[in-house]
Amino acid sequence: MPRLLRLHPLFAAVLVLGLCLSLAACGFRPLYGEKQTEGETSVTDDLSEIIVYPIEDRTGQQMHNMLRDKINPAGQPDQPSYGLRVDLKERIKSLGIRRDATATRANLTMTATYSLTDLRTKKVLFKDKSFSTNSYDILDDQFATYVSENNARERALNALSDEMRRRLAVYFEANKI
DSSP: OOGGGOOOHHHHHHHHHHHHHHHHTTTOOOTTOOOSSTTOOOHHHHHTTEEEOOOSHHHHHHHHHHHHHHHOTTOOOSSOSEEEEEEEEEEEEEEEEOTTSOEEEEEEEEEEEEEEEETTTOOEEEEEEEEEEEEEEOOSSHHHHHHHHHHHHHHHHHHHHHHHHHHHHHHHHHTOO
């Protein structure tokens, strides 16, 4: 091992302590942390002011429930400040074609287009689009394929709802309202 890579344990400890102290001084704040000053709202407080509007069909209902659980786990607000509209699109593309022209694998791509509106001013504050692609096997047993496809759909919805919550949190942190 080269001599430069072998550090004295005391020197290594001082180096690590120095790195930790420099991070503390950089202004880093956890995204979902508590408010720092009086009168300031935390991102979690801002997210709890969002009402998630119903999304059509069964997949939309599942997405709606996931978003409600992640954005405001204490329940939707009685008097919300913001409204979240989501439009879901699903596409399935067959892959892995056999010689007899049947598919053995598929990609399920779920796309969510969403917008956050200030309910007082009716102004759209934030618009974005997220997508998630998940693969599943197409089997000879139709029920097994059905279960596999639904599992891919659920994974896609979960990934989308996580991404949407994260992007909304970043929006609120960047635009302290």
